[in-house]
Amino acid sequence: MHTTITHPRNLVLAGVFSCVYVVVTSSGAFLGVFSPVMIFIGGLIALAVNSIVIMLYLAKVPCFGALSIAGVVIGAVMTLSGHSWVTLVTGAVYGVLGDAVAQIGRYRRPVLNAAAYSVFQLWAVGIIVPIIINTEKYLREVATTMNNPAYAEAMRELFSPVVLFSWTPINVIVCFLCGLVGMRVLRRHFVPAGVV
Secondary structure, three states: OOOOOOOHHHHHHHHHHHHHHHHHHHHHHHHHHOOHHHHHHHHHHHHHHHHHHHHHHHHHOOOOOHHHHHHHHHHHHHHHOOOOOHHHHHHHHHHHHHHHHHHHOOOOOHHHHHHHHHHHHHHHHHHHHHHHHOHHHHHHHHHHHHOOHHHHHHHHHHOOHHHHHHHHHHHHHHHHHHHHHHHHHHHHHHOOOOOO
16 A cells, blocks of 8 residues: 555645535535525535445545545635635645544544534635625625526525534544444445455
């Protein structure tokens, strides 16, 4: 097994898994087109599916830098797709912190990998920050982009400061639980199939 992130195989896998993660996240976010409530529901679905993606990724690339690279790639893609530049920073920071947590268990302990996923997923705080800092500007942009002022108004009602601040700890707990399930799926299906 190649134990450094700079090995070409590991860099290729980092790119592949980051792309899969982005596709899953974007698919979940797409549900938000139908209603602001669906942003949360799509987000939860993406968290669950991505827990399996990340657990498989950590099993295939069990070395420091795996989550760091994924965090930078995801942050860059989100920034280029119209989210705040803060997302690039949070992607990098929480990617490194996620790596630090997984490294404690050498990327093999289910509880630590699930915790690493919880920490890593905090990159999404970068999406929430602009909403909190300048709500009016954000909602104006939503109304213009969606060409639907009623949608922006529904977001205003749903995305209260209490909801936004509550979402982060809920996100951490859900990610941890999904990470444990992801590890179980990995061991039950991917290991016997010889994928890992």
